Amino acid sequence: MTQSNTLLPNLYTTMKRIRTFEERVGELFIKGETAGTMLHLSIGEELGPTCLGAAMQKQDTFTTHHRGHGIFIARGGDPKKMMAEIAGKKDGYCKGKGGSMHIADMKLGHLGANAIVGGGIPTVVGAGLSSKYLEEDKVSVAFFGDGAMQQGILYESMNMASLWKLPVVFCCINNQYGMGTKIDNAAGLKDFSKRAASFGLNTLHIDDLDIENAYVKSKEIIDKARKFEPGFIEVECYRFFGHARMDKSPYRSEEEEIKMRKSDPISYASNQMLKNKIMNEDEIKKINEKISIEMDEAMDFAINSPLNNQKEIFTDVYDEREPLPISVEERINKILS
Amino acid sequence: MSDLNKNYYEKITFRDALRLAIHDSMQKDEKIIVMGEDVAAYGGAYGATKDLLKLFGPKRIIDTPISEAAIVGASMGAALTGLRPIAELMYVDFFGMSMDQIANQLAKVRYMFGGQINAPMILRAQGGTGRSAGAQHSQSLETWIMHTPGLYLSIPYTPNDAYHLLRAALKINNPTIFIEHKLLYNTSGVLDKNNPDQIFGKAKIRKKGKDLSIISYSRMVNFAEKAAEELAKQKIDVEVVDLRTLNPLDRETIIESVNKTKRALVLSESCYTAGVPSEITSIIFEHCYTNLLKPVIRYTAEDTPAPVAPNLEENYIPTIEKIVEYSKKLCK
Numbered sequence: 001m002t003q004s005n006t007l008l009p010n011l012y013t014t015m016k017r018i019r020t021f022e023e024r025v026g027e028l029f030i031k032g033e034t035a036g037t038m039l040h041l042s043i044g045e046e047l048g049p050t051c052l053g054a055a056m057q058k059q060d061t062f063t064t065h066h067r068g069h070g071i072f073i074a075r076g077g078d079p080k081k082m083m084a085e086i087a088g089k090k091d092g093y094c095k096g097k098g099g100s101m102h103i104a105d106m107k108l109g110h111l112g113a114n115a116i117v118g119g120g121i122p123t124v125v126g127a128g129l130s131s132k133y134l135e136e137d138k139v140s141v142a143f144f145g146d147g148a149m150q151q152g153i154l155y156e157s158m159n160m161a162s163l164w165k166l167p168v169v170f171c172c173i174n175n176q177y178g179m180g181t182k183i184d185n186a187a188g189l190k191d192f193s194k195r196a197a198s199f200g201l202n203t204l205h206i207d208d209l210d211i212e213n214a215y216v217k218s219k220e221i222i223d224k225a226r227k228f229e230p231g232f233i234e235v236e237c238y239r240f241f242g243h244a245r246m247d248k249s250p251y252r253s254e255e256e257e258i259k260m261r262k263s264d265p266i267s268y269a270s271n272q273m274l275k276n277k278i279m280n281e282d283e284i285k286k287i288n289e290k291i292s293i294e295m296d297e298a299m300d301f302a303i304n305s306p307l308n309n310q311k312e313i314f315t316d317v318y319d320e321r322e323p324l325p326i327s328v329e330e331r332i333n334k335i336l337s
Numbered sequence: 338m339s340d341l342n343k344n345y346y347e348k349i350t351f352r353d354a355l356r357l358a359i360h361d362s363m364q365k366d367e368k369i370i371v372m373g374e375d376v377a378a379y380g381g382a383y384g385a386t387k388d389l390l391k392l393f394g395p396k397r398i399i400d401t402p403i404s405e406a407a408i409v410g411a412s413m414g415a416a417l418t419g420l421r422p423i424a425e426l427m428y429v430d431f432f433g434m435s436m437d438q439i440a441n442q443l444a445k446v447r448y449m450f451g452g453q454i455n456a457p458m459i460l461r462a463q464g465g466t467g468r469s470a471g472a473q474h475s476q477s478l479e480t481w482i483m484h485t486p487g488l489y490l491s492i493p494y495t496p497n498d499a500y501h502l503l504r505a506a507l508k509i510n511n512p513t514i515f516i517e518h519k520l521l522y523n524t525s526g527v528l529d530k531n532n533p534d535q536i537f538g539k540a541k542i543r544k545k546g547k548d549l550s551i552i553s554y555s556r557m558v559n560f561a562e563k564a565a566e567e568l569a570k571q572k573i574d575v576e577v578v579d580l581r582t583l584n585p586l587d588r589e590t591i592i593e594s595v596n597k598t599k600r601a602l603v604l605s606e607s608c609y610t611a612g613v614p615s616e617i618t619s620i621i622f623e624h625c626y627t628n629l630l631k632p633v634i635r636y637t638a639e640d641t642p643a644p645v646a647p648n649l650e651e652n653y654i655p656t657i658e659k660i661v662e663y664s665k666k667l668c669k
Binding site: 061092093094095096097098102104105106111112114116119120121122123124125126127128129130131133134136138140152153156157159160163315316317318319320321322323325331334335 | 396404416417450451
């Protein structure tokens with residue numbers, strides 16, 4: 001296949017891997033194997049993370065919001081270690097101490113998922129500063145949802161990135177809902193690019209399902225950021241399911257969901273491949289089966305991963321050369337002795 | 338600060354000791370940068386970074402917009418990716434603007450990510466009363482930090498401690514909050530660069546005594562010393578303990594001192610209720626219970642915001658006269 005013939009299958013594969021991973025997370029929850037219910041699935045939102053993930057370079061860094069599984073998969077995250085982290089197990093990326101909302105992997109440039117809306121955004125400003133200072137040619141991308149568009153920290157960060165001409169991109173995955181509040185009830189101006197442009201950032205608004213085009217356009221923004229022109233990308237999409245696992249979406253109608261789920265980036269990409277004869281149905285089926293096996297294995301890995309030793313409560317608070325925090329039990333025993 | 342390269346200063350201000358510490362650290366480690374509001378061209382609101390711009394240039398001494406949350410967040414991001422920032426928030430009160438970045442991000446980044454990464458940075462801020470700066474520029478918020486696991490907290494009293502604690506913080510890989518009392522910048526003392534005289538988490542007995550322990554930190558140590566001088570004339574022998582860092586906290590020195598003197602007064606500019614003194618009092622009660630001859634006294638600022646009027650502000654915090662009075666009653 002020519003390069004143009006490999007691009008769409010590659011993007012499709014990543015999107016399908018994200019979706020299948022998220023579906024398995026849902027299964028893991030039903031099996032009672034997840035650590036808690038704080039599971040924010042990105043089903044329906046695969047396009048943005050996939051095209052940006054592909055447009056970034058190997059050395060680039062990023063932070064994500066709480067709905068960040070897909071972004072990390074698009075950046076090379078290992079589904080096994082991710083799933084183990086979601087299960088709160090020892091083999092997880094963060095030894096099960098971070099969980100779904102705090103997955104990170106410094107080796108892959110993942111500077112951390114964040115459970116505070118907007119909380120991880122200024123981190124990329126600092127990463128951009130380091131990259132420029134150390135001449136490392138790293139772009140740092142902050143991924144966040146439409147909820148963070150209403151947080152002050154975003155604007156402090158966009159201003160700093162613009163002022164200091166940092167290799168930074170701000171990427172808003174606009175899934176239309178901040179938990180249960182529709183964007184119409186949260187944003188005074190929904191044209192987010194205008195806000196970013198007012199800080200002097202290059203902007204891009206992606207609002208269709210053509211992922212090849214989205215990839216090309218995203219890459220332009222990221223490439224400009226690499227030359228110290230920071231950028232902003234909004235990707236419009238729809239969160240197919242509730243905010244978290246316990247959310248039955250009482251704030252929106254079934255009709256709306258059915259209608260919006262028709263805008264599925266994965267079906268669209270699959271149809272494009274068939275239409276343009278890049279792949280046939282059998283070939284797509286084979287990809288899907290392979291992914292299915294990969295994610296089943298990830299789920300099994302998580303289920304079979306051992307639990308942490310209790311002493312892990314106390315490790316990692318401070319640098320390893322520093323003393324561990326004293327346990328409450330030790331304190332009380334000392335008083336009573 | 339004409340001669341930067343001396344190893345011993347007979348008399349140096351707290352401000353210049355800090356400047357020297359930043360200067361000496363930056364000379365040794367190119368990964369150290371300074372960022373904050375007015376730290377470069379202005380030289381820092383309290384002069385702690387004066388002239389550093391000339392010496393190190395705008396790449397390393399960075400004026401920021403007035404964006405306290407992003408100053409802390411960006412510093413943390415830089416710390417995660419290879420630099421070692423010294424961030425300055427002009428007033429500790431501005432922690433209110435950046436508490437998410439301080440408490441939810443900086444303090445937890447290592448733990449949440451399973452120990453993968455350190456955030457080696459210092460966040461400097463000045464606190465305390467004494468300049469009629471009002472309720473939003475006069476607070477002692479060390480309790481907020483001490484109640485947040487993951488952050489080291491340094492709160493020096495002498496120029497020598499300011500110098501060495503700052504330098505030590507730049508060698509430790511933990512994020513360290515560094516609180517400087519606004520009335521200490523002009524105080525002076527000895528600086529011996531070859532005598533660190535401490536490590537993080539080690540209190541200093543400023544004066545030995547046998548009748549009463551006054552346990553304090555930052556500017557209030559000065560009040561304790563003055564009160565101790567007065568009490569000495571009245572044959573009361575006070576031991577003055579300067580905690581120097583609140584995390585790590587030197588529990589052993591506190592316990593040892595009070596087990597010896599059998600009486601304790603905990604002195605601080607933070608508010609009375611649920612403050613740092615409350616914690617120290619608990620430690621004393623837990624470990625010196627059978628030795629105590631009198632209840633432990635917490636002498637602190639009032640449970641109110643800080644007033645501006647000088648005559649009110651002066652009495653909002655502990656006074657030397659009353660330290661003497663309470664100490665005498667404790668030793669009766």
